[in-house]
Amino acid sequence: MRNAISALGYCKVVLSCDPQVIAEANAIILPGVGAFAECAHNLRERHLDEILGEVVLKRGTPILGICVGMQLLSDFSEEGGRHAGLGWIPGVVRRFELPREYAVPHVGWNEVRPMRREHLFSNLSESPNFYFDHSYHFQCAPEHVLAHCEYGLSVVAAVQRNNIFGVQFHPEKSQNNGLKLFRAFFNTLGSC
Amino acid sequence: MLKKRIIATLVVRQGIVVQSIGFRSYLPVGRPEIAVEFLNDWGVDEIVLIDISATVESRSPDMAMVERVAKRCRVPLLVGGGIRTLAHARELVHSGADKVAFNQASLHTPGLLTQVANVLGSQCVVGAIDGLRTTSGYKVYDYVLGQTTSQAPTEFAQAMVRLGCGEIFIQSVDRDGSRQGFDLPLIQAVREAVDVPVICCGGAAGAAHFVEVFEGTDVHAASAANLFHYTEHSVTVIKAALLRAGVFVRNDVRATYLENPLGKNGRLEKKIDQALEEMLFVRIEKEVI
Numbered sequence: 001m002r003n004a005i006s007a008l009g010y011c012k013v014v015l016s017c018d019p020q021v022i023a024e025a026n027a028i029i030l031p032g033v034g035a036f037a038e039c040a041h042n043l044r045e046r047h048l049d050e051i052l053g054e055v056v057l058k059r060g061t062p063i064l065g066i067c068v069g070m071q072l073l074s075d076f077s078e079e080g081g082r083h084a085g086l087g088w089i090p091g092v093v094r095r096f097e098l099p100r101e102y103a104v105p106h107v108g109w110n111e112v113r114p115m116r117r118e119h120l121f122s123n124l125s126e127s128p129n130f131y132f133d134h135s136y137h138f139q140c141a142p143e144h145v146l147a148h149c150e151y152g153l154s155v156v157a158a159v160q161r162n163n164i165f166g167v168q169f170h171p172e173k174s175q176n177n178g179l180k181l182f183r184a185f186f187n188t189l190g191s192c
Numbered sequence: 193m194l195k196k197r198i199i200a201t202l203v204v205r206q207g208i209v210v211q212s213i214g215f216r217s218y219l220p221v222g223r224p225e226i227a228v229e230f231l232n233d234w235g236v237d238e239i240v241l242i243d244i245s246a247t248v249e250s251r252s253p254d255m256a257m258v259e260r261v262a263k264r265c266r267v268p269l270l271v272g273g274g275i276r277t278l279a280h281a282r283e284l285v286h287s288g289a290d291k292v293a294f295n296q297a298s299l300h301t302p303g304l305l306t307q308v309a310n311v312l313g314s315q316c317v318v319g320a321i322d323g324l325r326t327t328s329g330y331k332v333y334d335y336v337l338g339q340t341t342s343q344a345p346t347e348f349a350q351a352m353v354r355l356g357c358g359e360i361f362i363q364s365v366d367r368d369g370s371r372q373g374f375d376l377p378l379i380q381a382v383r384e385a386v387d388v389p390v391i392c393c394g395g396a397a398g399a400a401h402f403v404e405v406f407e408g409t410d411v412h413a414a415s416a417a418n419l420f421h422y423t424e425h426s427v428t429v430i431k432a433a434l435l436r437a438g439v440f441v442r443n444d445v446r447a448t449y450l451e452n453p454l455g456k457n458g459r460l461e462k463k464i465d466q467a468l469e470e471m472l473f474v475r476i477e478k479e480v481i
Contacts, residue, residue, distance in 0.1 A: 003263050003288065008481065033285065034313040068313075103389045103412060105315045105358050109195045109237055109442045123481075129195070129442045131237075131268055133290075133315045135358070150193055173290060175232070175266045175444065179481045 001031055001066075004172040008179055010186065019051040026189055028052070028061055032068020036077040036093065036136070039068050040085060049086060057088070062163045064185050070159060070166030071138055079136050089161050091140025098152040105135040112157045112169065114147040120158060120165060121147065122184050128177045130157070130169035138168065163188075195442045196406055197237040197413035198431060200420045201393055202227055204273070205245045207257060211418045212244070213369035215322075215335055221421050224257060229264045231420060234427035235445040238268045240293070240361070240391075240415060242320075246274025247296050247336055253280055255287045262288020270361075272320055276301070281308045285316065293361055295320040298348075299334055299341070302355050309356025318391075319352030320361040321345050323378050330378050333365045345378065346385035353386050360390045361415075367395030369418060374401055380409040391415055398458035399433030406439045423459055425449070433458070446476070 005013045014021055022028065030052075032039050043049045055061045065073050074085040077093035085093070096104045109129045114121035121128070132149070138156045146165070147158035159166040165185060171178030202224055203212045209227050210218040221227065228239060241261060246253055253274045262269055271284050272293030281292045292312075297304045298319050309317045323345040324333040332343045349360050362382045364375040372395050379392040389412040392405060396416035405414050420426045425447075432449040434441045443450075453461045463471075 004266065007266075034311060034316070038311070100387065101410075103387055105388065106194070107315070107359060107389045108197050108412065111193065111195075129444055133268070135315065170268070170290075173266065173268045175235070176479070176481060177444070178266065183481055 001029065001172045004179060005029075005182055008183055008186075017046055017048060019048070022048065022051050023055055025055070025061060027186060028056070028063040030063055030065040030069035030072065032066065032070075032072060034068065036068055036071055036079040036085075037081065037083045039072060040077075040083050043072070043086075052086070056164060060163050062185065062188050063165065065164075065166035066172070067134060067168060067170060070168055071136065073159065073164060073166050074138055074140070077136060088164050089140055089144050089159050089166065091138055091144070091159075093136050093138050095136050096152070102152040105133060106137075106151050106155070107133045109174075110149045110151060110157075110169075112147050112149050114158070115145060119146075119160065119188050120167070120181055120184050122187075123180045124177060124184075128180075130167075130171065130174045130177060132157075132169045134168060138166070193440060194412075195237075195440050196434070197391070198402065198427060198434075198441060199238040199240055199391060199393075199413050199415035200227075200231045200236045200427065201240040201242060201415045201417040203417050204241060204243045204254075204257070207254065209421070211369065211421065215365055215368055225260045225264055227421065228261050231427060232264060232266050233445075234425050235431065235443065236267060236420075236427045237442060238270065238413070239265055240270045240272070241289075242293070243271075243273030244335075252276075253284055255283055258284055258287040258289055270318055272318070272361075276304070278304070278307050278311060281312060281316075285312060291316050291318050291359070293318040293320040294357075295322065296334075296336055298352055298355070299332070302351070305352065305355040305357060309358070314356045314358035317357050318359045318361050319349065319355075319357035320363065321348055321352070321382070322363050322365050323375070323382075324365040325375070325378070330381070335365075346381050349382050349386050349390075353388055357388065359388055360386055362390060362392050364392075364394035370395050371397035373397070374405040374409075374414065376405060376408045379405065379411050383410050383412075389413065393417070399430045399454070400458070402430055402434055403437040403439060406434065407437070425460070429454065429458065429460055446479070
């Protein structure tokens with residue numbers, strides 16, 4: 001992640017769980033590695049959910065959730081039981097139930113269809129390729145869906161609610177398309 | 193729609209990328225970070241970095257090497273070799289690996305796979321199987337002991353998925369470095385045995401072999417090692433051939449070679465003189481992201 005963002009020329013990228021650093025950030029990226037429950041638990045244990053709520057909801061700092069980081073924006077996930085998320089974008093995270101010809105996890109490069117081009121997809125084509133790797137998917141109200149992809153069903157690939165963005169795919173692993181998306185995200189600073 | 197993935201495997205031995213022939217002899221190719229930079233520019237879909245000397249020398253994975261490689265890698269990076277503990281797997285992910293592959297651990301300490309899957313998620317755990325064709329059918333091969341086990345690759349793959357693997361990497365030992373093409377029956381058998389994505393490897397010598405494996409099996413991704421090192425723009429050229437054959441792959445690089453003739457050996461050939469004369473030269477601005 002840091003490698004990709006540094007490649008764009010942003011030199012003040014900090015990997016941090018320090019509330020002070022998060023409070024002073026101009027933009028926040030919330031990556032997610034591993035299981036939803038573990039990520040959500042780690043956020044709460046370090047009281048990062050409170051500080052994130054303060055800067056994102058009250059101060060309007062843009063945030064980009066990636067993969068599990070996007071799923072954390074939901075009300076709850078059914079991965080390994082029922083675990084509450086941040087609840088910033090109404091919706092639930094459920095396991096794929098697909099015909100047998102579709103392998104789960106959904107791994108690989110898929111075409112993403114943006115519903116709106118402004119903000120995140122502003123400098124990308126109509127159906128850019130992005131790399132996905134997930135077994136659970138975000139189901140939310142259509143007004144918050146920013147992009148879809150096809151995998152046996154219409155999968156939510158990106159969400160947005162005001163200054164809160166989330167992508168199910170991995171821009172840091174999607175070559176130039178990913179770099180363009182990061183650039184577009186940082187360009188939202190001060191515009192939404 | 194999900195695209196078929198073309199994956200480059202870098203076999204690393206003592207810090208150097210090597211060409212492996214039949215799991216026995218090795219020719220040096222070069223430094224892994226340089227290979228990654230080229231493959232990335234040629235639009236590869238994923239990179240597999242397998243350290244074949246780590247387990248043999250009983251040492252930990254080379255984290256510094258993974259870090260150097262990850263710095264130049266803008267595609268998913270799968271790292272294997274010498275991962276014996278959860279701490280190794282975690283450290284690899286922190287060094288920039290997206291997935292970790294288990295070969296020896298799946299044979300001798302299967303509990304480790306479940307442990308890693310529980311913490312890092314099953315999408316992060318790849319089960320690597322070496323399959324060998326024997327007189328009594330396909331068997332799993334143990335490369336450290338140099339012995340064939342009694343297990344069939346299909347059942348072994350199913351067991352690995354039960355342990356928590358989110359993907360299976362099936363390598364054909366007898367096709368390794370043989371240039372005879374992928375082992376289609378082995379690949380399709382493993383593909384049908386599991387519900388998770390399957391990556392195949394071993395034996396590809398050109399674009400025709402990739403077309404063959406995607407037409408003859410339902411495999412999700414095909415990988416090659418040696419093939420990619422020896423020709424310029426190899427990844428792009430193979431993808432151009434696949435697209436022409438109707439296989440759905442990603443070709444996001446600017447020079448797609450879709451219009452270029454390909455020679456018998458899979459290399460780009462010069463356009464005919466008339467085509468060159470009729471070409472219009474268009475100025476293409478450098479892409480600024």
